[in-house]
Amino acid sequence: xxxxxxxxxxxxxxxxxxxxxxxxxxxxxxxxxxxxxxxxxxxxxxxxxxxxxxxxxxxxxxxxxxxxxxxxxxxxxxxxxxxxxxxxxxxxxxxxxxxxxxxxxxxxxxxxxxxxxxxxxxxxxxxxxxxxxxxxxxxxxxxxxxxxxxxxxxxxxxxxxxxxxxxxxxxxxxxx
Amino acid sequence: xxxxxxxxxxxxxxxxxxxxxxxxxxxxxxxxxxxxxxxxxxxxxxxxxxxxxxxxxxxxxxxxxxxxxxxxxxxxxxxxxxxxxxxxxxxxxxxxxxxx
Numbered sequence: 219x220x221x222x223x224x225x226x227x228x229x230x231x232x233x234x235x236x237x238x239x240x241x242x243x244x245x246x247x248x249x250x251x252x253x254x255x256x257x258x259x260x261x262x263x264x265x266x267x268x269x270x271x272x273x274x275x276x277x278x279x280x281x282x283x284x285x286x287x288x289x290x291x292x293x294x295x296x297x298x299x300x301x302x303x304x305x306x307x308x309x310x311x312x313x314x315x316x317x318x319x320x321x322x323x324x325x326x327x328x329x330x331x332x333x334x335x336x337x338x339x340x341x342x343x344x345x346x347x348x349x350x351x352x353x354x355x356x357x358x359x360x361x362x363x364x365x366x367x368x369x370x371x372x373x374x375x376x377x378x379x380x381x382x383x384x385x386x387x388x389x390x391x392x393x394x
Numbered sequence: 395x396x397x398x399x400x401x402x403x404x405x406x407x408x409x410x411x412x413x414x415x416x417x418x419x420x421x422x423x424x425x426x427x428x429x430x431x432x433x434x435x436x437x438x439x440x441x442x443x444x445x446x447x448x449x450x451x452x453x454x455x456x457x458x459x460x461x462x463x464x465x466x467x468x469x470x471x472x473x474x475x476x477x478x479x480x481x482x483x484x485x486x487x488x489x490x491x492x493x494x
Contacts, residue, residue, distance in 0.1 A: 267403045267458050283458065283460065336395060336409075349458070350456060351410050
């Protein structure tokens with residue numbers, strides 16, 4: 219990871235940290251192959267957009283009718299990369315190095331996300347996620363808890379997003 | 395802000411997540427070699443450009459990534475409905491009755 223990550227101001231209202239990524243994959247396959255892929259991966263693949271599933275440290279987020287984001291422990295990356303080989307038509311690409319994931323938590327997290335996201339984040343239920351836009355940058359938002367979100371952006375946009383989050387966090391910390 | 399309903403995500407979401415993709419229901423001719431130059435020009439460039447309800451394609455590019463079709467009033471910018479790509483052109487009179 220070459221993105222420059224600086225420290226964010228600490229405050230009780232909202233805290234932003236950069237999460238270390240284990241291994242992340244982008245998976246594309248047709249609905250007809252979904253059950254076979256679930257068995258091969260040992261992980262249920264949700265069939266509704268925005269839903270997540272978790273099993274044995276592996277995690278899937280449905281981003282589109284034929285698209286999932288998989289987060290797995292780094293030690294299992296090689297096993298996952300080869301899990302679907304043979305028989306199941308699919309595209310599975312490791313994208314760990316592409317992404318920077320920000321963890322945003324605290325009572326001010328909704329206010330902080332509102333500086334860049336046009337959709338109503340309050341309506342996103344806990345445990346669900348979505349691909350959306352953060353100030354013109356495509357980002358994947360997941361609501362991990364009531365006041366706990368992860369925002370994943372492509373690495374080349376990370377410094378821009380980071381700067382905006384830093385400014386927003388500072389304004390919220392100062393009560394502006 | 396314009397809110398658009400994505401038929402794949404089944405959610406109504408803000409316009410920055412979407413991209414406009416031209417008029418809908420324009421099928422590429424099965425045998426382009428059989429067309430005259432005028433017919434080919436019409437297929438490529440000539441669009442209906444109505445004042446009122448317009449059938450158009452949109453893509454949920456910053457979301458599920460799917461193309462879908464929409465009926466939008468070009469005067470009021472109001473979306474009458476959206477539906478999945480590949481579905482037939484909806485009957486507008488039935489739409490109006492449903493709205494009333």
